Amino acid sequence: MHLFAFGLNHQTAPLSVRERVAFPAEGVALALRDLIARPRVSEAAIVSTCNRTEIYCNTQDPGVVVDWLAGYHALPIGKVEPYLYRLPESEAVRHAFRVASGLDSMVLGEAQILGQMKDAVRVAEQAGTMGQLLNTLFQRTFSVAKEVRTRTEIGANSVSMAAASVRLAERLFPSVSQTNVLFIGAGEMIELCATYFAAQHPKSMTVANRTLERGEALASRIGAKAVLLSELPAVLPGHDIVVTSTASTLPILGKGMVERAIKQRKHKPIFMVDLAVPRDVEPEVGDMNDVYLYTVDDLAGVVQEGRERRQLAVSEAETIIESKVGEFMTWLNTREVVPVIRALRDKAERLRRLEVERALKLLEKGEDPCMVLESLSQGLTNKLIHPPTQALSKAAANEREDTLALITRIYGVHD
Structure with missing residues (x-):
């Protein structure tokens, strides 16, 4: 392993780099099966969020997987390589534990990443790319994350992306309750944002989604109306706040559409939060005078609020994680010797059966049972002791001392 x-x-x-290597949710299973088809890759799982793209795998050639990532996204390896971190064995375990516990997030202690990792595992299981190694890794990961959040205050006073969006809006508008809010998408992130904004009781809320059914489901929960994405050009001018997070691989709000909306609004400002990766809003929109556009990276400063108290819990969380990494590596190292142990037992069993069969034949011939048992024990002992004695006698001069020490330790032989 x-x-x-x-x-x-x-x-x-x-x-700008993260959005080029992100995996749309509906394409992860296909990507996993494509990766597993590569030589020397036996297990894989992909975690792809607005803040990270990570691949966990069981492979004898990490270079194959790195090259695959760049090739799958049609990027030269040189465009990706400078930004990658590579984590073998215990480093990979430690990283998984830290990510799930919220220690590696933009929002220290945030809990959403744990759900995203569980989703990644579920997709990998459905795609058939999970094996014993990754199954054990992620089950331990989820257990560690639960222990960290239970025993420490790592999640205390956490300011989510959704809450940060509301705080920024409150800096621009005298009162969110006097605004019209448009949500684009109907996924988990939009639902979180919608919940926060709904608590401020805006004048109106609209949910625009690719499928009307899913949009209406969210709209009904927050007291909004639902429209299709195709209706965006018509509804955009009527909204002061726009929050978008879809799985689209191309921008949904282009500069031209926003320019027309601003003109219809007579240059009344629009506040936009783009939480999608790849981005839903063309970057050029951010250069417009009457648009206040924020991306996930722009929210970093806001979400750091309350970090000081949570920072005190980091060292305690790291201690828990470190001990759990040691436990996992002990399990992993044990698994690596299992095939050898099994082979040793199989060989010993074959030798035992041969001696028993020989003894039974002697008994059938009427031989003295005591002599047969003596012969069986001597024959079995000689066969079992033959490999180490041969190794000692045939060891080269520069190997003899190490071989002698190894056999002495294995068999508990003392002068």
């Missing part, structure tokens, strides 16, 4: 993890996140790569 060769555990390996690598990827990039908000700390190592800008948004």
Whole structure:
């Protein structure tokens, strides 16, 4: 088993790079099966969020997986390599534990990443790319995350992306209750944002989604109306706040559409929060005078509020994680010797059966049972002791001392 993890996140790569290697949710299973088809890759799982793209795998050749990531997204390896972190064995375990516990997030202690990792595992299981190594890794990961959140205050006073969006809006508008809010998408992130904004009782709320059924489901929960994405050009001018987070691989709000909306609004400002990776709003929109556009990276400063108290819990969380990494590596190292132990037992069993069969034949011939038992024990002992004695007698001069020490330790032989 060769555990390996690598990827990039908000700390190592800008948004312009992260969005180029992100995996749309509906495409992860296909990507996993394509990766597993590569030589020397036996297990894989992909975690792809707005802040990170990471691949956890069981592979004897990590370079194959790194090359695959760049090739799958049609990027030269040189465009990706500078931003990647590569984590073998215990480093990969430690990283998984820290990510799930919220220690590696833009929002220290945030809990959403744990659900996203569980989703990644579920997709990998459905795609058939999970095996014993990754199954054990992630089950331990979820257990560690639960223990960290139970025993420490790592999640105390956490300011989510959703809450940060509301705080920014409150800085621009005298009162959110006097605004019209448009949500684009109907996924988990939009639902979180909608919940926060709904608590401020805006004048109206609209949910725009690719499928009307899912949009209406969210709209009914927050007291909003639902429209299709195709209706955006018509409804955009009527909204002061726009929050978007879809799985689209191309921008949904282009500069032209926003320019027309601003003109219809007579240059009344629009506040936009783009939480999607890849981005839903063309970057050029942010250069417009009457648009206040924020991306996930722009929210970093806001979500750091309350970090001081949570920072005190980090050392305690790290201690828990470190002990659990040691436990996992002990399990992993044990698994690596299991095939050898099994082979030794199989060989011993074959020798035992041969001696028993020989003894039974002697008994059938009427031989003295005591002599047969003596012969059986001597024959079995000689066969079992033959390999180490042969290793000692045939060891080269520069190997003899190490071989002697090894056999002495294994058999508990003392002068």
